[in-house]
Amino acid sequence: MQTNLADFIRDTPAGREADAILRSCVHCGFCTATCPTFQLLGDELDSPRGRIYLIKQMLEGEPVSETTQLHLDRCLGCRSCETTCPSGVKYHRLLEIGREVVEQRVPRSLAARATRFLLCEALPRNWIFRPAVRVGQLMRPLLPRVLADKVPTAAPGGARPWPRPAGHRRRMVALAGCVQPTLTPNTNAATARVLDRLGVDLVEVPGAACCGALRYHLHAQEKALDDMRQVIDAWWPEVESGRVEAFVMTASGCGEHVRAYGELLQHDPAYAAKAARIAQMTRDASEILAGERERLVELLRVAGGGSDQRVAFHSPCTLQHAQKIRGVVESLLAAAGFQLSPVAEPHLCCGSAGTYSISQPVLATQLRDNKLAAMNAGGPAFLVTANIGCQTHLQSGSALPVRHWIELIDERLGMAS
Numbered sequence: 001m002q003t004n005l006a007d008f009i010r011d012t013p014a015g016r017e018a019d020a021i022l023r024s025c026v027h028c029g030f031c032t033a034t035c036p037t038f039q040l041l042g043d044e045l046d047s048p049r050g051r052i053y054l055i056k057q058m059l060e061g062e063p064v065s066e067t068t069q070l071h072l073d074r075c076l077g078c079r080s081c082e083t084t085c086p087s088g089v090k091y092h093r094l095l096e097i098g099r100e101v102v103e104q105r106v107p108r109s110l111a112a113r114a115t116r117f118l119l120c121e122a123l124p125r126n127w128i129f130r131p132a133v134r135v136g137q138l139m140r141p142l143l144p145r146v147l148a149d150k151v152p153t154a155a156p157g158g159a160r161p162w163p164r165p166a167g168h169r170r171r172m173v174a175l176a177g178c179v180q181p182t183l184t185p186n187t188n189a190a191t192a193r194v195l196d197r198l199g200v201d202l203v204e205v206p207g208a209a210c211c212g213a214l215r216y217h218l219h220a221q222e223k224a225l226d227d228m229r230q231v232i233d234a235w236w237p238e239v240e241s242g243r244v245e246a247f248v249m250t251a252s253g254c255g256e257h258v259r260a261y262g263e264l265l266q267h268d269p270a271y272a273a274k275a276a277r278i279a280q281m282t283r284d285a286s287e288i289l290a291g292e293r294e295r296l297v298e299l300l301r302v303a304g305g306g307s308d309q310r311v312a313f314h315s316p317c318t319l320q321h322a323q324k325i326r327g328v329v330e331s332l333l334a335a336a337g338f339q340l341s342p343v344a345e346p347h348l349c350c351g352s353a354g355t356y357s358i359s360q361p362v363l364a365t366q367l368r369d370n371k372l373a374a375m376n377a378g379g380p381a382f383l384v385t386a387n388i389g390c391q392t393h394l395q396s397g398s399a400l401p402v403r404h405w406i407e408l409i410d411e412r413l414g415m416a417s
């Protein structure tokens with residue numbers, strides 16, 4: 001695609017990056033076929049190709065309006081289009097650059113700014129988020145349906161303790177995360193129990209909480225970079241000690257973001273090298289278990305094998321499209337004796353997408369209900385996923401429990417106390 005970027009951005013790092021991305025798009029439109037918002041709305045401007053065109057116009061100096069903002073806001077950032085694109089267009093980076101320009105040019109309403117402020121300040125802080133959730137849960141019966149649906153329910157399966165430190169020779173570090181310790185505290189504990197059986201100590205390091213993805217996607221870039229630096233400061237002594245083998249992500253949304261630390265902090269001389277090193281040591285929990293598959297399968301065999309229980313797995317966009325981890329969780333669940341119930345159009349987003357379910361509730365609910373219908377079609381006993389955002393969003397519309405896949409492996413190993 002030919003480009004002629006305007007003076008305000010042409011010779012900046014963002015401008016050069018955007019220019020290269022725009023030029024790589026051949027406008028073929030293959031990506032529209034797998035875009036969830038185009039599928040729902042049928043408007044070219046709600047497709048990847050349409051949004052690329054809107055961003056191009058904006059970066060070439062054409063006026064930016066609320067229409068541009070609307071169509072970019074409706075994008076889930078799911079990256080399904082990147083999986084489909086035959087030309088390797090880095091759509092997500094172009095979207096980030098485009099959104100930043102829109103934020104500077106098109107003012108948002110007071111209500112929208114207040115909501116963003118609240119999300120930015122409350123969600124990453126456990127001491128605000130945890131009591132707010134508890135109050136919401138107590139008040140749920142009194143709330144109107146639309147608000148009650150937004151209050152997360154207690155995690156199915158409850159929370160079980162971490163294993164006692166066994167002093168294994170191998171050590172890995174898990175990210176605690178921001179909302180996960182409140183909403184699904186069993187996820188990291190289950191991971192620790194499974195890894196303990198595999199001869200690995202899993203620990204959380206105090207000070208490493210929110211990975212920064214939340215504020216980054218709410219256009220609070222500087223605050224997000226501070227969150228990332230805080231995680232790096234907390235983890236760096238572990239790297240220096242040489243004891244830690246990997247940083248383990250149990251939420252694929254965080255995994256995608258921590259894996260991008262090197263890129264996101266590349267212009268910060270104090271943190272660039274550390275960020276790149278940590279990104280390189282980051283693994284999704286499924287990759288860790290796949291690396292231990294032989295031993296895991298043996299443990300599962302000794303534990304008594306499976307019961308052929310049917311489960312439907314939703315692979316989060318951050319796992320399948322961003323981290324390109326496909327089929328790994330499914331294969332681990334199958335190894336644990338679960339029968340995977342087929343899910344139609346598995347590439348489609350469930351509508352969670354960070355804070356999308358709050359900023360675009362109508363589209364998010366449609367996507368959630370479509371995903372639940374696809375997951376329930378095969379009559380599963382459980383719904384399973386790999387990211388806290390998807391888990392709570394799907395649970396808000398599901399009568400069946402929505403679990404993290406690692407909990408199923410943990411329970412199948414027969415270690416839960």
Ligand code: SF4
Pocket residue numbers: 024025026027028029030031032048049081084085086087088089091
């Ligand atoms: S992003 Fe890729 S698939 Fe979509 S129009 Fe451009 S080249 Fe084609």
Ligand code: SF4
Pocket residue numbers: 034035036037038046047048051074075076077078079080081082091
């Ligand atoms: S990121 Fe997802 S919603 Fe956005 S344009 Fe690409 S496929 Fe569509």
